[in-house]
Every structure is written in structure tokens, then in C-alpha cells.
Amino acid sequence: MTTTTQPTAAASGAGATARFKADKSAGAAGASNERVDLLAREVLGAVHNTIRKHKVTYAEYNAVKAWLIKVGEDGEWPLFLDVWIEHVVEDVATEHRKGNKGTIEGPYYVPGSPDSGSSGTIPMRENEAGTPLIWTGRVTSTDGSVLAGARVELWHADDDGLYSQFAPEIPEWNLRGTFTTDAEGRFEIRTVRPAPYQIPTDGACGQLIAAAGWHAWRPAHLHVKVSAPGHELLTAQLYFPNDEHNDDDIASAVKPELILDPQPGPDGASQVVEYGFVLDPESV
């Protein structure tokens, strides 16, 4: 750990909550009465059934109530929802796609990262820790046509497993960058390999994990959003082979199609990897 101020669940939770409110909470107003009635009834019914089936006690009810209050106090609703719920929403939302598999966004995306053109280095500190990674790829449409000017937004944790803007003392756009494909749809990105990520253990989500005897780990991953005019936005994560958490990601967000195959680079110190994206045209 190179920081002097320790990251806390409450601080990263507050950041993720503010980010969600700034970007996405407005979209939550769009459900009809009928839809809210149907879904709220079914979710509550499922909770009632669980209580009857397992004879949930008042002590357990109060423990859950205290815990739910703490989730809010710690700002961990974005973390809780994105770790334990989002993967199913993503599956349903993208099941029609013929192009690239995607996966969950998670709580730490920030729009507007610096533009590095079609070939460049993601913003990083001098001597950023981690194995250098040179990633080349191409963006195409499902009909095979090349997508020039497509945007690849990349964000990921550092070698300590921390995200800029959600942990203290990391430069604002560290390991967050936007790349744009060239005339042949190609991009080349220089970054470093991220470390496996442990979700904060000192907040409400960590309390649930400890109480249930689970672990808090996600495999190392690169987050991407890939977009091109007339095409559906692809939100994905890329993983690394042989990560011990590829098979038991706490966020259930690993798919075999998203595991990279990095190779030793020519200089021996870095790794090179080829991975491109196929986008689905927007249906009209």
C-alpha cells in the first residue's frame, strides 16, 4: 500500500453513491404503475415466502433491519446492488445480442476520461506498479464491417486493487482513459495489469460477507465501455487466465469469452494481448 490515508468502505461508498446520483438516478423515473405493482409484489412475496419457509425470528428480522440501515449509512447500496444483483439484469438486457458478450458495469465508472487517440498510454503515475500490458484490438460490427472512430473507454484498479476517484491520494484520472479506433477499426492501449480486487470489508457489505462466511474477492479485471454510432453500447470486463477467483467471483461477472490470453512481450518485462470487440447494430 503506497497511500498514507487508508481507503474506507464509507468513503468509496459515498463516492459511488454520488456518482450514481449524478449520472443515472434520473432514469429511474420511467416505470409504469402496473410494472411497479407487479415487480414490488413479486419481490415482497419472495421475501414473505422465505420468512415462512425458514421461520425467520424477530432477532433475525432486527439484524436484517440494522444491516439495511447500515448499508445506507455506509453509502454501499451501489456496491451491494452491483455485486449481488446487476449480473442478472445484464444477462437479461443483452440476451438478444449476436456480437460481443458483455458483463456488469460495477460502481466505479466515471464518464469523460482523457482521450488518448487510437494508440496511446492510459493516464498513470510515474513508475505505476504492475506488469506493463500492451493491448491491441479491432472494433467491428456483427456484419464484419470495420468501425472507425469507435470509442473504447477503459478503467481499472491499480496494483493495490484501488480505483482512482474512489480511494484517496490517487490522481483523478489514473488508469482511466478513452481510445478511439483508427480508419481500420484498430486501437492500441498501453496500461498495467490490475491486481485482484477485494470489495471493502469494513462496511455493511463486508459485514454480510463475514456473517455468511463468504469471501470478498473479484478476479483482476479491466472494465470497458465500447461505443459506436448506430450500435448498442457494450459494457464488459476482461479477465486474466488462471486467476483463482475466475471461478468464484463475488460479483458473478466472469464469462469464458471475456478471459484474455496475454503473452510475454518482446522485452520480457511486458505482456502483449490481442482482444477485439464485435458490436450489435441498434435495432430500429
Ligand code: MBD
Ligand atoms: C468492482 O471493481 C467491481 O468491478 C464490481 C462489480 C463491484 C465492486 C467493485
Ligand code: FE
Ligand atoms: Fe471493478
